[in-house]
Amino acid sequence: MARMKFYCDAERCIECNACVTACKNENEVPWGVNRRRVVTIKDGEPGERSLSVACMHCSDAPCIAVCPVDCIYDTLDGVVLHNKDICIGCGYCFYACPFGAPQFPQEGAFGSRGKMDKCTFCAGGPEEDLSAEERRKYGSNRLAEGKLPLCAEMCSTKALLAGDANVIADIYRERVINRGASVLNRGVSYQNAAFRASRGMEGKSSMKK
Amino acid sequence: MIGQLIDGPLWYFSLAVFCLGVLFRFFTILRAGLKPDLAIPRAGGAAGALRNLFTRFVPRRDVATRGRLTLVAGYLFHLGLFALLFFARPHVDFYAERITGFDWPALPYWAFIISAEIAFIGLLLLWLHRLLHPVTRLLSTADDHIGTGLVFLVMLTGCLALAQSFEPLRLLHLFLAELLLIYFPFSSLMHTFTFVFSRGYTGAIMGRKGVNA
Amino acid sequence: MGRVLFPQNVADAMKGGWLFLLCVLMLLLLVTSTAAIGAETAEQAQAIPVPNPSADLWREVRQRDGIVVGKTQVAGVDSGALINPYGETWRNFRMQQLIPYSGYLLVGMLLLLLLFFAIRGKVKVNAGMSDKKLFRYSLYERMIHWFIASVFLFLALTGLILLFGRSLLIPWVGQELFSLLASASKEGHNLFGPVFVVALLLIFIRFVRRNIYQRGDLTWLLKGGGIIGKGHVPSNFFNMGEKSMFWLLVLLGIVIIGSGLILVFPLFGQTRVTMELAHLSHAITTLLMILVIMGHIYIGSVGMEGALDGMTTGYCDLNWAREHHAQWAERCEQEGQVVSEAEVSRLRGESSGGHIPPAGAQESGQ
Numbered sequence: 001m002a003r004m005k006f007y008c009d010a011e012r013c014i015e016c017n018a019c020v021t022a023c024k025n026e027n028e029v030p031w032g033v034n035r036r037r038v039v040t041i042k043d044g045e046p047g048e049r050s051l052s053v054a055c056m057h058c059s060d061a062p063c064i065a066v067c068p069v070d071c072i073y074d075t076l077d078g079v080v081l082h083n084k085d086i087c088i089g090c091g092y093c094f095y096a097c098p099f100g101a102p103q104f105p106q107e108g109a110f111g112s113r114g115k116m117d118k119c120t121f122c123a124g125g126p127e128e129d130l131s132a133e134e135r136r137k138y139g140s141n142r143l144a145e146g147k148l149p150l151c152a153e154m155c156s157t158k159a160l161l162a163g164d165a166n167v168i169a170d171i172y173r174e175r176v177i178n179r180g181a182s183v184l185n186r187g188v189s190y191q192n193a194a195f196r197a198s199r200g201m202e203g204k205s206s207m208k209k
Numbered sequence: 210m211i212g213q214l215i216d217g218p219l220w221y222f223s224l225a226v227f228c229l230g231v232l233f234r235f236f237t238i239l240r241a242g243l244k245p246d247l248a249i250p251r252a253g254g255a256a257g258a259l260r261n262l263f264t265r266f267v268p269r270r271d272v273a274t275r276g277r278l279t280l281v282a283g284y285l286f287h288l289g290l291f292a293l294l295f296f297a298r299p300h301v302d303f304y305a306e307r308i309t310g311f312d313w314p315a316l317p318y319w320a321f322i323i324s325a326e327i328a329f330i331g332l333l334l335l336w337l338h339r340l341l342h343p344v345t346r347l348l349s350t351a352d353d354h355i356g357t358g359l360v361f362l363v364m365l366t367g368c369l370a371l372a373q374s375f376e377p378l379r380l381l382h383l384f385l386a387e388l389l390l391i392y393f394p395f396s397s398l399m400h401t402f403t404f405v406f407s408r409g410y411t412g413a414i415m416g417r418k419g420v421n422a
Numbered sequence: 423m424g425r426v427l428f429p430q431n432v433a434d435a436m437k438g439g440w441l442f443l444l445c446v447l448m449l450l451l452l453v454t455s456t457a458a459i460g461a462e463t464a465e466q467a468q469a470i471p472v473p474n475p476s477a478d479l480w481r482e483v484r485q486r487d488g489i490v491v492g493k494t495q496v497a498g499v500d501s502g503a504l505i506n507p508y509g510e511t512w513r514n515f516r517m518q519q520l521i522p523y524s525g526y527l528l529v530g531m532l533l534l535l536l537l538f539f540a541i542r543g544k545v546k547v548n549a550g551m552s553d554k555k556l557f558r559y560s561l562y563e564r565m566i567h568w569f570i571a572s573v574f575l576f577l578a579l580t581g582l583i584l585l586f587g588r589s590l591l592i593p594w595v596g597q598e599l600f601s602l603l604a605s606a607s608k609e610g611h612n613l614f615g616p617v618f619v620v621a622l623l624l625i626f627i628r629f630v631r632r633n634i635y636q637r638g639d640l641t642w643l644l645k646g647g648g649i650i651g652k653g654h655v656p657s658n659f660f661n662m663g664e665k666s667m668f669w670l671l672v673l674l675g676i677v678i679i680g681s682g683l684i685l686v687f688p689l690f691g692q693t694r695v696t697m698e699l700a701h702l703s704h705a706i707t708t709l710l711m712i713l714v715i716m717g718h719i720y721i722g723s724v725g726m727e728g729a730l731d732g733m734t735t736g737y738c739d740l741n742w743a744r745e746h747h748a749q750w751a752e753r754c755e756q757e758g759q760v761v762s763e764a765e766v767s768r769l770r771g772e773s774s775g776g777h778i779p780p781a782g783a784q785e786s787g788q
Contacts, residue, residue: 010479017495037496039504041482049479053504062513068584069601070592086597088372088605090584091688095698096513098505106689112612113688115374176476278562326616333572333617337565341736343770368613369606377602 002164003059003078004121004143006152007172008052011179012159015040015050019151019160023054026122026150027139033103035119036151052151052160055080055101055119063093063102077143078165079121084137089113121162122149212376215384220307223387230394231402238406250417257416258409265408279338286331290364292316292324299373325368332361356398359389489695500693512698516705521585524709528582531713535720545726547742553763554740556754558732563628567733570621577614578712580607585705615682622675632659633668638749656748667714674714677707737766 015038023029023036036054057080064072064080071086072093082093091113093102104113124141127134134141142149152162161168268280294300298315305312316324336357339345363385370378393399415421483490483504491502500506559567583591584607592600642662660668681704684692692700722729728742740760743751754760761769 010476020496032498034496034498034501037494037501039492039494039502041479041490041492041504043493047478047482051479051483051504062509065517066513068588069604070588070597071601086601088601088608090604090608091697092516095694095701096509096516098507098509100500100503100506100694112686278565322613325613329614329617330620333569334565337568338561341564341568342561347771365610369610371609371613372605375602375605378606 003166004057004123004163005078005165005168006054006056006121006149007161007168009159009161009172009175010049010051011175012157013038013050013052014157014159016156019052019155022150022154023119026142027120029103029117029139030105030114033105033117035101035103035117052155053099053101054151055097055121056099057119057121062096062098066092066096068092073126075123077121077123079123079143081120081123081125081138082116082118083126084115084117087115089115091116093118119149122147212380215380215387219387220383223390224308227390227393230391231399234394234399235402238403243410246414246417248418251419252416254413254417257414258412261412261415262405262408279335282331282334282338284331285327286335289324289326289328289331290360293321293328293364293367297321297324325364328364329368332357332364336361352396355392356396359385359392360398363389499688499691503693506694508695508698512702515702520705521589524705525586527709527713528716531716535716535725539720539724544724547727547739547745549741549745551728551739552741555737555761555763555766556740556743556751556759557736557761558738558743559736561736564733564736566621566624566628570618570625573614573618573621574715577611577618578708578715580611580614581708582712583607584611612686615679615686619679619683622672622679626672629668630672633665635662635665639665657746657750659747659750661747667718670714671711674707674711677703678711681707735766735770737761 017038020034020036020038024034027035029035036052038050038052040048040050042048057074057078059078061072061074061080063082064074067082068090069086069088071084072080072082074080089104089112091102091104093116094100094104102116102118104116106112106114120138120141122140122142124130124134124144125138127137129144130141140150147153149162152160155161161171268276273280296314296316298318298321301312301315315321339349339353339357363382366378366382366385370382373379389398393401484507489503489506489508492504494502584604587600587604587607591603595603636658638657639662642657681700684700685697685704688697722733726746728739729746731742732738740751740755743754
């Protein structure tokens with residue numbers, strides 16, 4: 001089986017927040033819940049980079065470990081999912097998660113938490129695949145349709161990659177090698193190198209020269 | 210299966226028992242009649258009855274100082290329970306759906322929670338007072354403890370079902386509320402309605418005698 | 423540059439069409455020159471700084487101490503923090519320390535009490551129960567005691583369900599049923615938390631005066647409170663142990679209440695790190711409190727003869743008071759506050775006297 005992963009290429013992310021919007025629209029998440037967010041480091045300074053972050057679908061997920069009702073689990077694809085029928089909204093997964101992925105709709109008074117909601121890698125939940133119930137609780141199940149998460153699929157710069165970890169790693173490795181080669185051979189800046197084609201050792205713009 | 214029973218037939222049954230029981234109690238109270246008041250009336254009774262009905266909400270001073278705790282706890286409990294019962298959002302929705310067909314402004318959720326806390330503090334203190342005070346302990350019958358216990362359990366299960374997402378917890382709350390409804394007319398919980406009669410009766414007698422009591 | 427130079431050399435040599443020797447010479451030269459060129463490229467590679475912004479970025483994002491907060495369009499507490507490494511610390515604390523060790527501690531305390539009971543047995547009143555009583559706790563004091571007791575037991579039970587449920591209860595009752603129980607526990611725990619605040623406040627205000635340390639407490643401590651050996655150590659209304667328990671509970675209670683309020687109202691912008699710390703301190707202090715209360719319940723129930731009476735009826739046995747709270751008993755006797763058992767049962771309405779008890783004796787409200 002595949003081991004599903006997200007990877008966000010910081011050299012390519014342009015902080016357009018389209019992944020955030022696409023996720024909200026595709027999964028019809030409740031108000032106040034953001035399964036995905038874009039964080040910009042050193043905003044407005046030299047070296048500014050943006051990263052799109054959601055649930056990382058950890059192999060040894062802290063949320064699975066700490067959940068007091070054991071409602072979070074990982075699938076054979078390595079996707080971390082949870083069961084909203086079991087969740088009690090205690091917030092422990094939110095404490096444990098390094099990435100701030102678990103979200104809680106504020107249902108009650110004084111910020112009391114409703115049932116946890118997080119990125120499902122567009123893989124729905126424990127309900128029957130593509131059922132109405134699953135759609136209502138967890139949003140879309142694109143994996144069952146043979147598609148990848150929408151955020152990554154529609155990323156305009158292909159900064160956000162989603163899919164089998166080996167494939168993602170290969171793509172990214174190729175990009176890194178290409179960038180290093182472009183910098184060394186052509187003296188282009190790393191920033192520009194980021195957007196060159198990954199075929200061969202020389203990018204498009206250097207061929208035009 | 211049991212859930213359907215609780216949610217449907219048992220609810221209507223208990224509501225019917227409650228309504229008919231309360232009417233029956235009213236009927237027996239009114240049918241019992243009044244002793245003829247042989248004194249020459251100095252004034253009408255109605256004004257006295259009305260005055261007494263409302264002035265008795267404020268305790269007499271000696272009562273207020275001696276039984277300060279029961280007074281405070283009593284008010285906390287009754288006000289909290291009243292707010293909780295009629296103005297909590299889930300309850301308003303329930304009444305609108307099952308009984309009235311229309312709803313009314315509910316308390317914001319935080320006020321609902323605060324009234325629940327207040328009611329719990331009051332109820333626990335009062336129940337302990339009933340159990341520990343030698344006089345109230347002797348005065349209390351099984352009926353008092355069953356009534357208090359049922360109210361407490363209804364409140365407790367309601368609090369446990371606050372997440373509003375687990376059907377069995379809601380059904381447990383509803384089931385206990387139904388038991389309470391069935392028990393209500395035949396117990397001292399009837400004071401919810403009958404306090405009007407007793408205060409009115411006393412007030413009317415005093416009013417006719419021209420006594421300001 | 424080096425690579426461009428190299429074929430030029432060869433081309434020149436070929437063009438010349440010179441002798442073989444010269445060719446060999448040239449080859450030698452080539453070998454040396456390529457070696458030199460190789461060294462040159464290595465030098466160049468070192469000279470050209472190979473930027474690695476990704477490494478810089480991740481170094482920036484994932485620092486060893488502290489959390490880097492970036493900017494994000496998503497509104498929410500903490501949403502700018504990309505990685506919060508303390509989540510993993512908290513996880514390890516909860517899963518590897520808190521759950522196992524608190525389990526051992528609770529079971530250990532239970533075994534310890536059982537062992538103590540087996541060895542020491544019920545601490546009897548040496549002089550035997552008398553027919554004289556002393557008024558010890560007023561109605562109000564007993565009320566708030568049982569009030570905080572019931573609320574505490576409920577909170578402890580629900581808290582322990584949430585802590586141990588996954589490992590102990592899920593195998594028994596299954597996930598669905600436990601989820602019900604856990605949800606009920608969570609909501610109940612959250613709702614009764616503030617009630618506990620009120621209860622602890624009432625207890626503190628009522629009992630603080632009698633719990634101030636005074637002379638004689640040190641000797642009580644030095645003699646081990648009379649646990650060891652037969653003799654009893656004189657003490658006032660509360661002895662050193664009871665006072666210490668009071669203060670421990672007050673201090674633990676403050677931490678418990680503070681951390682609990684931080685956890686139960688996540689709307690004051692407290693970050694995850696704050697809540698992790700609050701959870702940690704809540705867990706440790708509540709565990710200590712449960713352990714102390716286990717001892718308290720033990721002494722109050724099966725551990726000591728005559729200890730419970732004061733909290734249920736309001737009156738304690740005179741001989742019990744003489745042995746356990748000698749100074750207080752002495753003062754009461756001097757002031758002539760000793761009542762006979764018959765009087766007590768009359769006051770409590772247990773005999774068929776039908777008298778109305780005097781108001782002052784029982785209903786000393788506040």
